[in-house]
Amino acid sequence: MDPSFPRPLVMVDTALFTILDERLCLLLTQRKEPPFERKLALPGGFVHVDEDADTEAAARRVVCGKIGFDAPYLEQLFTFSGATRDPRGWSVSVAYYALIPASLLDRSQTAEAFPVEALPALPFDHDRIVAKAIERLRGKATYSSLPAFLLPATFTMNELHRIYEQTIGVRLDKASFRHKILEQGIIDPVPSQFRIGAHRPAQLYRLANRVLTAFERKI
Amino acid sequence: MDPSFPRPLVMVDTALFTILDERLCLLLTQRKEPPFERKLALPGGFVHVDEDADTEAAARRVVCGKIGFDAPYLEQLFTFSGATRDPRGWSVSVAYYALIPASLLDRSQTAEAFPVEALPALPFDHDRIVAKAIERLRGKATYSSLPAFLLPATFTMNELHRIYEQTIGVRLDKASFRHKILEQGIIDPVPSQFRIGAHRPAQLYRLANRVLTAFERKI
């Protein structure tokens, strides 16, 4: 019944994005075990076949261990594999990425956040994982509600506008952005809720849908 | 050095698309081993750690075994995993999908092609894999040169037009399609080459780039 092929190692790695000081950041963790002990790396670990229902459950377990709560948005990124990517042997890493609103993080966690343009050297093939995660994030940001998952439950139009600009990396016209987003119907105004400050109060919005929504498009 | 966690089974499965009689089809294979012996399934198999450099190499090995040559376009799709998807134990299947021009297939292979709307019942979680592969194919078709990989090296504008309509599943205006495709620059005319028949000769084109090219877009 049980096939006699030698089995690879199977692990998950996670790229956890957040926005701090208007900059896209990644949460890294200090490794406790060899190899690369005490080096900063993506949070990850082996799949526990007696505990994890599937690799997504393993990834959620790893994320919870890092930030203490389940990620609002988590998605499978890509599977990295091969004989040489891990010195312990032929391995498969199912990589996930998650978006974490900075407002949910506590101080010790934000201390381990690094802007994506200023990351330390990473072990294994974690550079490739990070590059792929940023590429996916940027790509999906241009046609979906993805960046909104970096914000708290309610947010203003300008906060949303800025988060799109920061994740995509380009300037977007204020009026056009507002028009496009409202037209797509991915957010709803929260009735009679406004953000106040030393200026005109701003309408608060929330995501219309708890899951990722892609914009309409044809060829 | 070697971690003592129980290791999952690791395999690859492939969804091989082609177009036959203007219909999107999948190549299935008859299983030779238990479980589900002699049932039609996606071509797949265990990773051979002493032979495959990574899971993509394993997938290419499987595809070559099925069609006899390397797939012109092959891409990692998604990784399916869990304790229950395979009766042999906790398993990880790294799924790939590939596009195969029908002109490269021989008769015995086309005999095992099934239109995606008329597939037989599939074992394991192959239904999910197929659904995800079709979703990916349809999605990418709307903003990239992907469908062109279902065609032979040279093709007419109308053949390209039809292949886009068949993969996306919607009617596209002839003039708009032509304009859009030429504007994106994903194909080049082959100088003084024309498809002839009982009608006006048609200019032949080829892909400008051997790799997938995405269309420009902003938010």
Add this chain to the structure above:
DNA sequence: TGAATAGTGTCTTTAAGACACTATTCA
């Protein structure tokens, strides 16, 4: 000539971009 496919022109509708304008709050 008529059927079949190839290829173009034009008009309308819709969306995107630029940018200026008005609105509301607090110091």
Add this chain to the structure above:
DNA sequence: TGAATAGTGTCTTAAAGACACTATTCA
């Protein structure tokens, strides 16, 4: 009042869609 953020209007440009028109070949 002025600084700061919120929100809207308008004009221009570009793209998408509809659809009719011309072109070339063979039976």
